[in-house]
Amino acid sequence: MRKFAKKTIVFFILVLVIAKGIDVIITHYFLQSGYYKPLWLNKIKNQNLDYVLLGNSRVYSTIDVGEIEKSTDLKGLNLGLDGSNFASQLLMLKIFHKNNNHTQKVLLQVDPTVYTAEDNDRFAAYNFLPLLEKKYVFEHYKALGNEYYLYKYIPLLKYGKFNFKWSIENLVKLKLNRWNPPYDQYGSYLHDDKYQGDSLQHFENTNIPEPNLYLQKIINYCKVNDIELILFTAPYIDYDIENEAVIDGFNNTIRGYNLPYYTYHNLLRKDYDLFYDNNHININGVRIFNKKIESILLKENTHL
């Protein structure tokens, strides 16, 4: 029994050491590559910007920052992260700041879906995993769930658990330079497909709680760092009465935060050619919506 216990412990330690070594190499490699948006953002340093856009895919794929720069000369970045909630969006803002970047304004996209999302981000958290080594990232996550302790301290666990995202295939693609980032140099990605379906926007949670903890944290963070925070809602294709009531209730809740708020939920309603799906506009929709964002940035009266 003693021999078995001794050999098992030695083997276990050996596995841990090897796993740790591989973990360090993979983490280093992914961090260098800018794979996934938080890692791309982590490589941007010492920028002085006029604005950054914060939100989920309804920012990431609905605003063309490059075009805004061409027409207004305002410099910005699109920090929109697919599937993210306010907690992950706050972390994006922190990464931006920790790298000695500055912005005058943050435009945050808010809608009932993101407002009612769980704090522990099930959809976008994996994007940040290689950054768990950073103290402030780990501090952020440990408040959200105990599993992040395991991801930080058990080597390779995070890459194993999410190996469908942090896969060997991705590493090989990076190594062979056969990986194209799904965003341009400003962080935007535009869909050129047209909407094929006929469904309406439907909100899973019709109950809008108040207040939202992480929205409040974003507000506080901006206040502390002297950043002007502006809220807006991106267009939806269409919705029935029940879901329209959800939006109306949501708008009232957001106005309760006493921040500049622009809602464009009705801007392109039923303009099917301008949508990619029921809550994302396509490149044609972006051309129109961009003008509204430019107006906000130039402080014109845009309230609809």
Added chain:
Amino acid sequence: MLFNSLAFLVFLPTVFLLYWFLLKENKGRNVLLLLASYLFYGWWDWRFLSLIIFSSLVDYLVGKRMAGEDNEQRRKRLLFISIFVNLGLLGFFKYFNFFIDSFINSFDFLGMNLNISTLYIILPVGISFYTFQTMSYTIDLYKQEIKPCNDPLAFFTFVAFFPQLVAGPIERASHLLPQFYKKRNFDYTQAVSGLRLILWGMFKKIVIADRLAEYVNIIYSDPAAHTGLPVILGTIFFAFQIYCDFSGYSDIAIGTARLFGFDLMTNFRTPYFSKTIKEFWSRWHISLSTWFRDYVYIPLGGNRASTSRWITNLMITFVVSGFWHGANWTFVIWGAIHGIVNGIEALNSKFQLLKFRLPTILQVMLTFTIVCFAWIFFRANSFGDAILIIQNAVDFSNGLSNVKIISAFDLAILLLLVGFLISTELISQSDNTVEKLLKNQTVRYISYITLILLIVFFGVFQNKQDFIYFQF
């Protein structure tokens, strides 16, 4: 509790340490194993623990009564009670809705509309396995092939023994029960071989079976959308998926039992290298096929009867075996296909119908093709889907344009994994090269660590699949 879960990773070392370090007496160890087994099962749904306890109690008491009974009629009655209770539980939980639905459909076919409601019944995990295991005890006792168990603790632990509780191997009382009576001493070689089997089983399940499942599910969830090569590939992949899933489970079960000083029966011996369907069944799910041989086929008369009766016995055994797998006609057809081919092989061996012998490689390929054909019915969601898959498998009108239903990299990985499995089994079957290689500590450690890393990087941890045989 699933073998491939974090909970089991904590559960197994804890029970192991308590078992060997804290408890020295057999009785205490059996108590721990029983409690651990009930916890293992109750982790899924504690309410169904009562079924295992009830089934164990009935068979223990029946065994006790049978032991002191000389009257053949009374012994038969006691056996009937055991079979009635066990098959009654199985019938209710597994087949009740199937019979009601079939009854309604039959009348529907005759133009009569019956309005009978089915019940929402949850199938208790492992019920098909533990009822067969405990039933074998009373049947063997009736046949006076074993002695009655006088130790209720040992008997209850034998029925609920967690490594093989939910998906076998289905152990015979004559083999497993005595192991609970005798003193168990820690055996280094046995424990190491157990850990090795667990690792190999995990690799087969988490990496090969669950990865293949992703491809197979695409094909079988929408059979109308796929034709030609992807359908054939999907079916071949399913053959390896179910093999790795089930033999992986058996490996983990056998390995886990070895850690506690128990020896469970071998359940798989490279079945896809079989030259006939008869041979396939001597190498696939051995604990079940021998169960059906001993408790269904032989009591029916086996091959010691007229040719027609012999073939009928084979058919009955395989159809019942198919029905054991699931309350669906697709499983019955799967069993019937194996029964028919077995019958043809039996006739051929008796009357020498074929005057020539195929080369071994062709025999193996032919057997594998038949097995795959039968798997279509096993895997398809309905009889209609199975027919559609067969039709689409031979439809090559789209050429090779639709082969790529997953990325080329993922497809290459799947093919490599299947190739790796076949080579490993081929090598391990032909000689003891693998054993010789593993005698070298460096090679051994490199192999273990490589397997662990392959599990980490290629295992399926999101949307992981349950073990297929849990549903039976």
